[in-house]
Amino acid sequence: MKKILAFSRNRKPEPGFDSLVRPHLEYLYRLAYRFCGKREDAEDLVQDLLVKLYPRYDELVKVEKLRPWLVTSMYRMFVDGVRRQARSPLELINDEAAFYDTVAGNENEPDEILLSHQRLDLIQAAFTRLSDDHRSLLTLHDIEGYRLVELEKMLEVPIGTLKSRIHRARARMRELLVDGTL
Amino acid sequence: MKCADFTQGMDDFLDGELDGDLDAQRQMAMQAHLETCEACRRALGKAREFQQALGAMPIPEPSEGFTDRVMRVAVERNVGRHHRRGFAVGFGSAVAAGLALWLVVGLLPMQPGQQSDEGAVSEISIAVNEPREVTLAFHSVRALEGARITISLPENVALVGYPGRRTLEWQTNLAEGNNILRLPVVATGAEGGQLVAVLEHGNKTRTLKINLKAVKANLSEQSLFRLGVA
Numbered sequence: 001m002k003k004i005l006a007f008s009r010n011r012k013p014e015p016g017f018d019s020l021v022r023p024h025l026e027y028l029y030r031l032a033y034r035f036c037g038k039r040e041d042a043e044d045l046v047q048d049l050l051v052k053l054y055p056r057y058d059e060l061v062k063v064e065k066l067r068p069w070l071v072t073s074m075y076r077m078f079v080d081g082v083r084r085q086a087r088s089p090l091e092l093i094n095d096e097a098a099f100y101d102t103v104a105g106n107e108n109e110p111d112e113i114l115l116s117h118q119r120l121d122l123i124q125a126a127f128t129r130l131s132d133d134h135r136s137l138l139t140l141h142d143i144e145g146y147r148l149v150e151l152e153k154m155l156e157v158p159i160g161t162l163k164s165r166i167h168r169a170r171a172r173m174r175e176l177l178v179d180g181t182l
Numbered sequence: 183m184k185c186a187d188f189t190q191g192m193d194d195f196l197d198g199e200l201d202g203d204l205d206a207q208r209q210m211a212m213q214a215h216l217e218t219c220e221a222c223r224r225a226l227g228k229a230r231e232f233q234q235a236l237g238a239m240p241i242p243e244p245s246e247g248f249t250d251r252v253m254r255v256a257v258e259r260n261v262g263r264h265h266r267r268g269f270a271v272g273f274g275s276a277v278a279a280g281l282a283l284w285l286v287v288g289l290l291p292m293q294p295g296q297q298s299d300e301g302a303v304s305e306i307s308i309a310v311n312e313p314r315e316v317t318l319a320f321h322s323v324r325a326l327e328g329a330r331i332t333i334s335l336p337e338n339v340a341l342v343g344y345p346g347r348r349t350l351e352w353q354t355n356l357a358e359g360n361n362i363l364r365l366p367v368v369a370t371g372a373e374g375g376q377l378v379a380v381l382e383h384g385n386k387t388r389t390l391k392i393n394l395k396a397v398k399a400n401l402s403e404q405s406l407f408r409l410g411v412a
Contacts, residue, residue: 025249039244051256053256055260
């Protein structure tokens with residue numbers, strides 16, 4: 001009886017789930033931020049992932065390499081969320097001034113560092129303007145270093161298709177960036 | 183190799199560098215071209231800088247207490263499921279000591295379910311000194327929080343794991359649909375008696391009565407009794 005009452009009243013986290021997943025949360029957040037482009041959305045994505053995975057603890061403990069598994073789960077959630085929201089199409093940036101508006105300058109900084117900051121801001125601005133698909137694939141491959149053979153297994157997408165999409169993403173970035181700014 | 187060929191293959195070249203699996207022959211051809219073409223060297227340099235810059239894009243810190251919060255919310259949003267599992271699983275684990283025989287009994291095919299009307303009495307046989315699992319299913323058309331369950335046992339029937347207890351009472355939540363409760367009972371005397379299960383919620387009460395008839399020891403069966411909750 002005490003166990004029944006104790007079980008019903010137990011709101012503490014499953015200790016196993018906490019110790020299993022917590023070491024990956026910071027990484028998942030960073031990845032989610034790359035996907036979503038906004039802190040709040042990134043936190044929501046990680047939150048939704050944990051809510052979904054909590055009842056699947058027995059499955060999680062059997063996973064050999066948990067981080068790629070978590071990444072795959074979160075990527076799929078992100079893609080499903082994007083499909084549900086049906087976001088509006090990207091607008092091609094034709095106005096160079098719009099990019100320079102995003103630059104955070106500091107007159108006291110050496111020109112090299114200022115240029116470096118400007119460059120990063122421009123890249124950041126272009127990156128957020130990519131489609132969700134392009135942004136997430138560039139994140140996984142070009143930034144986080146998941147190899148194509150790994151992504152093929154994780155995302156269940158043929159390597160040829162992955163390559164095409166990643167190459168188109170890079171080309172899109174080049175279109176969005178002002179020539180000569182890198 | 184011409185510049186157009188190099189440019190066309192530059193993405194594959196970069197993929198090969200990133201993935202560590204450059205095609206040897208292709209690599210040689212592109213390297214040879216790079217040695218003779220400053221324009222393509224510059225283009226490749228820019229592409230590599232671009233890759234590095236992607237990784238250098240700043241990421242804001244998450245909000246304060248982020249990791250603790252997401253872990254806590256993951257639990258809280260699943261608490262309803264915990265309650266549902268706890269209804270049957272928590273009780274089962276509490277009587278684990280006497281479950282070896284119950285598990286065998288539990289593997290046998292279940293008898294057809296009997297739906298009991300309010301107050302109706304059902305009857306099953308239980309062997310003296312041979313524990314048997316009586317399964318109760320509390321069916322609710324919607325999720326209910328704070329339901330109270332009372333199990334009353336007759337004098338010559340014991341609940342395995344709770345020696346000397348005639349009444350067990352606790353509060354729990356019910357999920358929509360069937361909520362299964364498995365009671366490992368054993369007749370301790372030849373007379374048997376009536377087991378009464380009462381479910382209370384708000385001002386509503388549902389009662390299920392089961393006559394437990396004590397018989398000589400033989401192979402046990404499992405019976406399912408279902409009580410509907412409006």
